[in-house]
Amino acid sequence: MKIGLISDLHTDVTLFNKALVPHLIEAVKTAEFDVFVLAGDLARHLVQLSETLNAFHLADLTCQKLFVPGNHDIWATETTDVTSELKCEIISKLCHECGFHPLMEAPFIKEGIGFCGTIGWYDYSFAPDGYDFSDAEYAEKTLMGAVWNDxxxxxxxxTDCAIARRFQVDLETQIATVRNDVSRIIVVTHHVPGVYPIPW
Ligand SMILES: [Fe+2]
Structure with a gap:
Protein backbone atom coordinates (compact mmCIF):
# COMPACT_ATOMS: atom_id res chain seq x y z
CA MET A 1 0.00 0.00 0.00
CA LYS A 2 1.32 3.43 -0.92
CA ILE A 3 0.59 6.06 1.71
CA GLY A 4 1.23 9.80 1.49
CA LEU A 5 1.12 12.14 4.47
CA ILE A 6 1.63 15.83 4.96
CA SER A 7 0.68 18.36 7.61
CA ASP A 8 0.94 22.04 8.41
CA LEU A 9 -0.05 23.53 5.07
CA HIS A 10 -1.18 26.66 6.96
CA THR A 11 -2.93 27.97 3.88
CA ASP A 12 -4.02 31.14 5.69
CA VAL A 13 -0.53 32.25 6.73
CA THR A 14 0.90 33.39 3.40
CA LEU A 15 -0.30 33.49 -0.20
CA PHE A 16 2.59 31.17 -1.05
CA ASN A 17 1.22 28.52 1.30
CA LYS A 18 -2.17 28.73 -0.36
CA ALA A 19 -0.63 28.69 -3.82
CA LEU A 20 1.07 25.39 -3.01
CA VAL A 21 -2.22 23.50 -2.72
CA PRO A 22 -2.86 22.84 -6.45
CA HIS A 23 0.73 21.71 -6.86
CA LEU A 24 0.36 19.38 -3.91
CA ILE A 25 -2.81 17.95 -5.40
CA GLU A 26 -1.00 17.29 -8.67
CA ALA A 27 1.80 15.62 -6.74
CA VAL A 28 -0.69 13.39 -4.95
CA LYS A 29 -2.23 12.43 -8.30
CA THR A 30 1.16 11.65 -9.82
CA ALA A 31 2.22 9.59 -6.82
CA GLU A 32 -0.84 7.35 -7.16
CA PHE A 33 -1.23 6.89 -3.42
CA ASP A 34 -3.73 4.40 -2.06
CA VAL A 35 -4.17 6.54 1.05
CA PHE A 36 -3.42 10.22 1.52
CA VAL A 37 -3.37 11.77 4.99
CA LEU A 38 -3.62 15.42 5.99
CA ALA A 39 -2.38 15.55 9.57
CA GLY A 40 -3.59 18.94 10.67
CA ASP A 41 -3.00 22.67 10.59
CA LEU A 42 -4.67 23.56 7.32
CA ALA A 43 -6.00 26.90 8.56
CA ARG A 44 -7.38 28.57 11.65
CA HIS A 45 -10.61 29.77 10.00
CA LEU A 46 -13.25 27.34 8.83
CA VAL A 47 -13.62 29.17 5.52
CA GLN A 48 -10.01 28.60 4.49
CA LEU A 49 -9.97 25.13 6.01
CA SER A 50 -13.02 24.06 4.00
CA GLU A 51 -11.60 25.68 0.85
CA THR A 52 -8.52 23.50 1.13
CA LEU A 53 -10.44 20.31 1.86
CA ASN A 54 -12.73 21.12 -1.04
CA ALA A 55 -9.81 21.64 -3.42
CA PHE A 56 -8.80 18.02 -2.76
CA HIS A 57 -12.42 16.95 -3.11
CA LEU A 58 -12.85 18.63 -6.49
CA ALA A 59 -9.65 17.01 -7.77
CA ASP A 60 -11.41 13.62 -7.86
CA LEU A 61 -8.45 11.80 -6.39
CA THR A 62 -8.75 8.04 -6.51
CA CYS A 63 -7.01 7.52 -3.15
CA GLN A 64 -8.71 7.34 0.22
CA LYS A 65 -8.31 10.66 2.03
CA LEU A 66 -7.89 10.84 5.82
CA PHE A 67 -7.74 13.87 8.12
CA VAL A 68 -6.86 14.77 11.68
CA PRO A 69 -6.98 18.40 12.82
CA GLY A 70 -4.10 20.37 14.28
CA ASN A 71 -4.05 22.96 17.00
CA HIS A 72 -4.47 25.85 14.55
CA ASP A 73 -7.54 24.17 13.06
CA ILE A 74 -9.29 24.03 16.42
CA TRP A 75 -8.56 27.64 17.36
CA ALA A 76 -11.99 28.95 18.27
CA THR A 77 -12.06 32.42 16.75
CA GLU A 78 -15.15 32.54 14.54
CA THR A 79 -17.60 33.65 17.24
CA THR A 80 -17.40 34.24 20.98
CA ASP A 81 -19.36 31.10 21.82
CA VAL A 82 -17.51 28.64 19.58
CA THR A 83 -15.34 26.10 21.44
CA SER A 84 -12.54 23.88 20.26
CA GLU A 85 -14.72 20.81 20.84
CA LEU A 86 -17.36 22.35 18.56
CA LYS A 87 -14.75 23.09 15.93
CA CYS A 88 -13.72 19.43 15.99
CA GLU A 89 -17.32 18.46 15.30
CA ILE A 90 -17.66 20.99 12.49
CA ILE A 91 -14.38 19.88 10.95
CA SER A 92 -15.56 16.26 10.96
CA LYS A 93 -18.70 17.30 9.09
CA LEU A 94 -16.64 19.27 6.59
CA CYS A 95 -14.46 16.21 6.09
CA HIS A 96 -17.49 14.07 5.23
CA GLU A 97 -18.69 16.69 2.77
CA CYS A 98 -15.27 16.79 1.09
CA GLY A 99 -14.62 13.06 0.88
CA PHE A 100 -12.17 12.90 3.79
CA HIS A 101 -12.54 10.32 6.53
CA PRO A 102 -12.19 12.16 9.86
CA LEU A 103 -9.95 9.91 11.92
CA MET A 104 -10.91 11.76 15.13
CA GLU A 105 -14.37 10.29 14.69
CA ALA A 106 -13.54 6.68 13.91
CA PRO A 107 -10.67 4.47 12.77
CA PHE A 108 -10.38 3.43 9.14
CA ILE A 109 -9.37 0.04 7.73
CA LYS A 110 -8.03 -0.66 4.25
CA GLU A 111 -6.52 -3.92 3.07
CA GLY A 112 -5.82 -5.17 6.56
CA ILE A 113 -4.21 -1.96 7.74
CA GLY A 114 -5.91 0.03 10.47
CA PHE A 115 -5.55 3.80 10.62
CA CYS A 116 -6.25 5.37 14.01
CA GLY A 117 -5.96 9.05 14.72
CA THR A 118 -6.46 12.04 16.93
CA ILE A 119 -5.26 15.61 17.15
CA GLY A 120 -3.60 14.60 20.44
CA TRP A 121 -2.65 17.34 22.87
CA TYR A 122 0.24 18.21 25.16
CA ASP A 123 0.67 17.67 28.88
CA TYR A 124 4.18 19.24 29.12
CA SER A 125 5.75 15.81 29.71
CA PHE A 126 7.96 16.25 26.65
CA ALA A 127 9.55 19.43 27.99
CA PRO A 128 13.36 19.23 27.97
CA ASP A 129 14.82 18.22 31.32
CA GLY A 130 17.05 21.29 31.44
CA TYR A 131 14.13 23.71 31.73
CA ASP A 132 13.15 24.56 35.27
CA PHE A 133 9.49 25.42 34.67
CA SER A 134 6.61 24.07 36.70
CA ASP A 135 3.49 22.65 35.03
CA ALA A 136 1.66 25.78 36.16
CA GLU A 137 4.20 27.92 34.33
CA TYR A 138 3.88 25.81 31.17
CA ALA A 139 0.11 26.14 31.46
CA GLU A 140 0.48 29.93 31.42
CA LYS A 141 1.99 29.66 27.88
CA THR A 142 3.60 33.04 28.43
CA LEU A 143 7.28 33.90 28.68
CA MET A 144 8.88 37.34 28.81
CA GLY A 145 5.89 38.93 27.13
CA ALA A 146 5.63 36.30 24.36
CA VAL A 147 2.41 34.28 24.26
CA TRP A 148 1.91 30.82 22.75
CA ASN A 149 -1.25 31.39 20.74
CA ASP A 150 -3.00 28.22 21.93
CA THR A 159 -6.98 21.69 31.17
CA ASP A 160 -4.24 20.76 28.69
CA CYS A 161 -3.40 17.65 30.70
CA ALA A 162 -7.03 16.51 30.82
CA ILE A 163 -7.46 17.15 27.11
CA ALA A 164 -4.26 15.24 26.32
CA ARG A 165 -5.54 12.35 28.41
CA ARG A 166 -8.97 12.50 26.74
CA PHE A 167 -7.50 12.17 23.29
CA GLN A 168 -5.11 9.45 24.37
CA VAL A 169 -8.01 7.43 25.76
CA ASP A 170 -9.86 7.98 22.46
CA LEU A 171 -6.82 6.71 20.59
CA GLU A 172 -6.48 3.67 22.84
CA THR A 173 -10.16 2.89 22.25
CA GLN A 174 -9.69 3.12 18.47
CA ILE A 175 -6.69 0.81 18.62
CA ALA A 176 -8.58 -1.69 20.76
CA THR A 177 -11.47 -1.56 18.29
CA VAL A 178 -9.41 -2.51 15.21
CA ARG A 179 -6.49 -4.53 16.58
CA ASN A 180 -8.09 -7.94 16.04
CA ASP A 181 -9.16 -7.10 12.50
CA VAL A 182 -5.88 -5.81 11.07
CA SER A 183 -2.29 -6.95 10.60
CA ARG A 184 -0.81 -3.50 11.18
CA ILE A 185 -1.93 -0.24 12.78
CA ILE A 186 -0.84 3.22 11.66
CA VAL A 187 -1.45 6.01 14.15
CA VAL A 188 -1.80 9.62 12.97
CA THR A 189 -1.64 12.47 15.45
CA HIS A 190 -0.85 16.17 15.21
CA HIS A 191 0.63 16.29 18.70
CA VAL A 192 2.65 13.50 20.23
CA PRO A 193 0.41 11.66 22.71
CA GLY A 194 1.26 11.78 26.41
CA VAL A 195 3.57 9.45 28.26
CA TYR A 196 0.83 7.36 29.82
CA PRO A 197 1.37 3.64 29.13
CA ILE A 198 -0.42 2.45 26.02
CA PRO A 199 -1.43 -1.23 26.25
CA TRP A 200 -0.28 -2.39 22.80
FE1 LIG B 1 0.43 22.54 14.90
Whole structure:
Protein backbone atom coordinates (compact mmCIF):
# COMPACT_ATOMS: atom_id res chain seq x y z
CA MET A 1 0.00 0.00 0.00
CA LYS A 2 1.32 3.43 -0.92
CA ILE A 3 0.59 6.06 1.71
CA GLY A 4 1.23 9.80 1.49
CA LEU A 5 1.12 12.14 4.47
CA ILE A 6 1.63 15.83 4.96
CA SER A 7 0.68 18.36 7.61
CA ASP A 8 0.94 22.04 8.41
CA LEU A 9 -0.05 23.53 5.07
CA HIS A 10 -1.18 26.66 6.96
CA THR A 11 -2.93 27.97 3.88
CA ASP A 12 -4.02 31.14 5.69
CA VAL A 13 -0.53 32.25 6.73
CA THR A 14 0.90 33.39 3.40
CA LEU A 15 -0.30 33.49 -0.20
CA PHE A 16 2.59 31.17 -1.05
CA ASN A 17 1.22 28.52 1.30
CA LYS A 18 -2.17 28.73 -0.36
CA ALA A 19 -0.63 28.69 -3.82
CA LEU A 20 1.07 25.39 -3.01
CA VAL A 21 -2.22 23.50 -2.72
CA PRO A 22 -2.86 22.84 -6.45
CA HIS A 23 0.73 21.71 -6.86
CA LEU A 24 0.36 19.38 -3.91
CA ILE A 25 -2.81 17.95 -5.40
CA GLU A 26 -1.00 17.29 -8.67
CA ALA A 27 1.80 15.62 -6.74
CA VAL A 28 -0.69 13.39 -4.95
CA LYS A 29 -2.23 12.43 -8.30
CA THR A 30 1.16 11.65 -9.82
CA ALA A 31 2.22 9.59 -6.82
CA GLU A 32 -0.84 7.35 -7.16
CA PHE A 33 -1.23 6.89 -3.42
CA ASP A 34 -3.73 4.40 -2.06
CA VAL A 35 -4.17 6.54 1.05
CA PHE A 36 -3.42 10.22 1.52
CA VAL A 37 -3.37 11.77 4.99
CA LEU A 38 -3.62 15.42 5.99
CA ALA A 39 -2.38 15.55 9.57
CA GLY A 40 -3.59 18.94 10.67
CA ASP A 41 -3.00 22.67 10.59
CA LEU A 42 -4.67 23.56 7.32
CA ALA A 43 -6.00 26.90 8.56
CA ARG A 44 -7.38 28.57 11.65
CA HIS A 45 -10.61 29.77 10.00
CA LEU A 46 -13.25 27.34 8.83
CA VAL A 47 -13.62 29.17 5.52
CA GLN A 48 -10.01 28.60 4.49
CA LEU A 49 -9.97 25.13 6.01
CA SER A 50 -13.02 24.06 4.00
CA GLU A 51 -11.60 25.68 0.85
CA THR A 52 -8.52 23.50 1.13
CA LEU A 53 -10.44 20.31 1.86
CA ASN A 54 -12.73 21.12 -1.04
CA ALA A 55 -9.81 21.64 -3.42
CA PHE A 56 -8.80 18.02 -2.76
CA HIS A 57 -12.42 16.95 -3.11
CA LEU A 58 -12.85 18.63 -6.49
CA ALA A 59 -9.65 17.01 -7.77
CA ASP A 60 -11.41 13.62 -7.86
CA LEU A 61 -8.45 11.80 -6.39
CA THR A 62 -8.75 8.04 -6.51
CA CYS A 63 -7.01 7.52 -3.15
CA GLN A 64 -8.71 7.34 0.22
CA LYS A 65 -8.31 10.66 2.03
CA LEU A 66 -7.89 10.84 5.82
CA PHE A 67 -7.74 13.87 8.12
CA VAL A 68 -6.86 14.77 11.68
CA PRO A 69 -6.98 18.40 12.82
CA GLY A 70 -4.10 20.37 14.28
CA ASN A 71 -4.05 22.96 17.00
CA HIS A 72 -4.47 25.85 14.55
CA ASP A 73 -7.54 24.17 13.06
CA ILE A 74 -9.29 24.03 16.42
CA TRP A 75 -8.56 27.64 17.36
CA ALA A 76 -11.99 28.95 18.27
CA THR A 77 -12.06 32.42 16.75
CA GLU A 78 -15.15 32.54 14.54
CA THR A 79 -17.60 33.65 17.24
CA THR A 80 -17.40 34.24 20.98
CA ASP A 81 -19.36 31.10 21.82
CA VAL A 82 -17.51 28.64 19.58
CA THR A 83 -15.34 26.10 21.44
CA SER A 84 -12.54 23.88 20.26
CA GLU A 85 -14.72 20.81 20.84
CA LEU A 86 -17.36 22.35 18.56
CA LYS A 87 -14.75 23.09 15.93
CA CYS A 88 -13.72 19.43 15.99
CA GLU A 89 -17.32 18.46 15.30
CA ILE A 90 -17.66 20.99 12.49
CA ILE A 91 -14.38 19.88 10.95
CA SER A 92 -15.56 16.26 10.96
CA LYS A 93 -18.70 17.30 9.09
CA LEU A 94 -16.64 19.27 6.59
CA CYS A 95 -14.46 16.21 6.09
CA HIS A 96 -17.49 14.07 5.23
CA GLU A 97 -18.69 16.69 2.77
CA CYS A 98 -15.27 16.79 1.09
CA GLY A 99 -14.62 13.06 0.88
CA PHE A 100 -12.17 12.90 3.79
CA HIS A 101 -12.54 10.32 6.53
CA PRO A 102 -12.19 12.16 9.86
CA LEU A 103 -9.95 9.91 11.92
CA MET A 104 -10.91 11.76 15.13
CA GLU A 105 -14.37 10.29 14.69
CA ALA A 106 -13.54 6.68 13.91
CA PRO A 107 -10.67 4.47 12.77
CA PHE A 108 -10.38 3.43 9.14
CA ILE A 109 -9.37 0.04 7.73
CA LYS A 110 -8.03 -0.66 4.25
CA GLU A 111 -6.52 -3.92 3.07
CA GLY A 112 -5.82 -5.17 6.56
CA ILE A 113 -4.21 -1.96 7.74
CA GLY A 114 -5.91 0.03 10.47
CA PHE A 115 -5.55 3.80 10.62
CA CYS A 116 -6.25 5.37 14.01
CA GLY A 117 -5.96 9.05 14.72
CA THR A 118 -6.46 12.04 16.93
CA ILE A 119 -5.26 15.61 17.15
CA GLY A 120 -3.60 14.60 20.44
CA TRP A 121 -2.65 17.34 22.87
CA TYR A 122 0.24 18.21 25.16
CA ASP A 123 0.67 17.67 28.88
CA TYR A 124 4.18 19.24 29.12
CA SER A 125 5.75 15.81 29.71
CA PHE A 126 7.96 16.25 26.65
CA ALA A 127 9.55 19.43 27.99
CA PRO A 128 13.36 19.23 27.97
CA ASP A 129 14.82 18.22 31.32
CA GLY A 130 17.05 21.29 31.44
CA TYR A 131 14.13 23.71 31.73
CA ASP A 132 13.15 24.56 35.27
CA PHE A 133 9.49 25.42 34.67
CA SER A 134 6.61 24.07 36.70
CA ASP A 135 3.49 22.65 35.03
CA ALA A 136 1.66 25.78 36.16
CA GLU A 137 4.20 27.92 34.33
CA TYR A 138 3.88 25.81 31.17
CA ALA A 139 0.11 26.14 31.46
CA GLU A 140 0.48 29.93 31.42
CA LYS A 141 1.99 29.66 27.88
CA THR A 142 3.60 33.04 28.43
CA LEU A 143 7.28 33.90 28.68
CA MET A 144 8.88 37.34 28.81
CA GLY A 145 5.89 38.93 27.13
CA ALA A 146 5.63 36.30 24.36
CA VAL A 147 2.41 34.28 24.26
CA TRP A 148 1.91 30.82 22.75
CA ASN A 149 -1.25 31.39 20.74
CA ASP A 150 -3.00 28.22 21.93
CA UNK A 151 -3.45 30.24 25.14
CA UNK A 152 -5.50 32.81 23.25
CA UNK A 153 -7.39 30.69 20.79
CA UNK A 154 -7.58 27.03 21.86
CA UNK A 155 -10.79 26.94 23.90
CA UNK A 156 -11.14 23.46 25.34
CA UNK A 157 -13.50 22.66 28.19
CA UNK A 158 -10.69 21.32 30.36
CA THR A 159 -6.98 21.69 31.17
CA ASP A 160 -4.24 20.76 28.69
CA CYS A 161 -3.40 17.65 30.70
CA ALA A 162 -7.03 16.51 30.82
CA ILE A 163 -7.46 17.15 27.11
CA ALA A 164 -4.26 15.24 26.32
CA ARG A 165 -5.54 12.35 28.41
CA ARG A 166 -8.97 12.50 26.74
CA PHE A 167 -7.50 12.17 23.29
CA GLN A 168 -5.11 9.45 24.37
CA VAL A 169 -8.01 7.43 25.76
CA ASP A 170 -9.86 7.98 22.46
CA LEU A 171 -6.82 6.71 20.59
CA GLU A 172 -6.48 3.67 22.84
CA THR A 173 -10.16 2.89 22.25
CA GLN A 174 -9.69 3.12 18.47
CA ILE A 175 -6.69 0.81 18.62
CA ALA A 176 -8.58 -1.69 20.76
CA THR A 177 -11.47 -1.56 18.29
CA VAL A 178 -9.41 -2.51 15.21
CA ARG A 179 -6.49 -4.53 16.58
CA ASN A 180 -8.09 -7.94 16.04
CA ASP A 181 -9.16 -7.10 12.50
CA VAL A 182 -5.88 -5.81 11.07
CA SER A 183 -2.29 -6.95 10.60
CA ARG A 184 -0.81 -3.50 11.18
CA ILE A 185 -1.93 -0.24 12.78
CA ILE A 186 -0.84 3.22 11.66
CA VAL A 187 -1.45 6.01 14.15
CA VAL A 188 -1.80 9.62 12.97
CA THR A 189 -1.64 12.47 15.45
CA HIS A 190 -0.85 16.17 15.21
CA HIS A 191 0.63 16.29 18.70
CA VAL A 192 2.65 13.50 20.23
CA PRO A 193 0.41 11.66 22.71
CA GLY A 194 1.26 11.78 26.41
CA VAL A 195 3.57 9.45 28.26
CA TYR A 196 0.83 7.36 29.82
CA PRO A 197 1.37 3.64 29.13
CA ILE A 198 -0.42 2.45 26.02
CA PRO A 199 -1.43 -1.23 26.25
CA TRP A 200 -0.28 -2.39 22.80
FE1 LIG B 1 0.43 22.54 14.90
Missing amino acids: KRYAKWSD
